[in-house]
Amino acid sequence: MEWVTDLVRTGGALGIALVMLVENLFPPIPSEAVLPLAGFLVGRGELNPVTTLVASTAGSTIGAILLYAIGRWGGRAVLLRHGHLFRMSEQDLDRADDWFDRHGPKVVFFARMIPLARSIVSVPAGTSEMPILRFLLLTAAGSALWNALLIGLGVAFGENYQRVADTVSRVSDGVVIVLGVALVAVAVWWFRRRQTRRVNARSG
Numbered sequence: 001m002e003w004v005t006d007l008v009r010t011g012g013a014l015g016i017a018l019v020m021l022v023e024n025l026f027p028p029i030p031s032e033a034v035l036p037l038a039g040f041l042v043g044r045g046e047l048n049p050v051t052t053l054v055a056s057t058a059g060s061t062i063g064a065i066l067l068y069a070i071g072r073w074g075g076r077a078v079l080l081r082h083g084h085l086f087r088m089s090e091q092d093l094d095r096a097d098d099w100f101d102r103h104g105p106k107v108v109f110f111a112r113m114i115p116l117a118r119s120i121v122s123v124p125a126g127t128s129e130m131p132i133l134r135f136l137l138l139t140a141a142g143s144a145l146w147n148a149l150l151i152g153l154g155v156a157f158g159e160n161y162q163r164v165a166d167t168v169s170r171v172s173d174g175v176v177i178v179l180g181v182a183l184v185a186v187a188v189w190w191f192r193r194r195q196t197r198r199v200n201a202r203s204g
Contacts, residue, residue, distance in 0.1 A: 008037050013051045017059035020147075024063025024119050031060070032115070035147055036164035039154020049155075053148055060112070060143035061136065064122045068135055071126025100128040105138055112142030 007015040019034050035056060041047045100107070104125060111121040125135050153164045 004034060005037055008034060009041065012047065013055035016047075016052060017055040017062075020056045020059030021063040024060060024067065024122075030115055031056075031147065031150060032164070035150035036154035036157065036161040039151040039156075039164075040158060040161040041154075042151060043155040043158055049151070052151060053144065056147040056151070057140055057144045060118075060147065061140045064118070064139045064143075065132075065136070067119060067122035068126040068130075068132070071123035072129060072132075073126075100124055100130070104128060104130055105134065108135060108138045109142040112139060113146040118143075 004019055007019055009015075011018065016034070016038055020031060023031050023034065038047060038052050038056065042049045042052055108121055108125055108130070111117040122135075122139075150164065154161045157164050
C-alpha cells in the first residue's frame, strides 16, 4: 500500500484518479485508505478540494465502466454457454434481469459506498443491459457522495486521517459480512423455489 500513498502524495489529481480506477478493478485497494489521505493533503493546501473530488470520482466511474463493459458484452453470453454448470437457464437469467430492472438503480447507487460491492455491481448492471447513461449517472453520483464524505473526514481529522480508514474499514467489514449472509440466504431461497417449481411441473 505504500506505493498507493506515494502516488497520491506525488501524483496529485492524476494520481488520485489512477488509484481510484485501480481500486474498482482490484478491491484490496480500498478508497477508505486513499481518500482520507487526499483530504489531509487538501487540508494542508497541497491539493485543491474540487479537483480532488472530480479526479477521484472520474477514476471511480471509469473503473466501473470497464467492469460494466465486461458484463454488457460478455457476461450473458458466458452465463448462457456455461449455465448448466450453475444450473441456470435462460429463463432464470431473464428473471434476474427483470429484478435488476426494478431494483438496479438503487443497487448501483448505494453499492458505490460498500467495499467489494462497488466493483461487483458493475458486472450485473452490464449483463442486464442497464442503459449506459443511467449507469454512468448513478455511478458518478454515488461515487461523488462517498468520495466527498471520505475527503471531508480526511480534512476534519487532519494528521489523524488514518483513524478514518480504520473506523470506516471496521464498519465496512460488518456491512460486507451482513451482505454476504443475506446473499447466501437469497441464493438458498432461490434454489429451493426453483426446485419446488420443477417438482410441481413434473407432478402436474
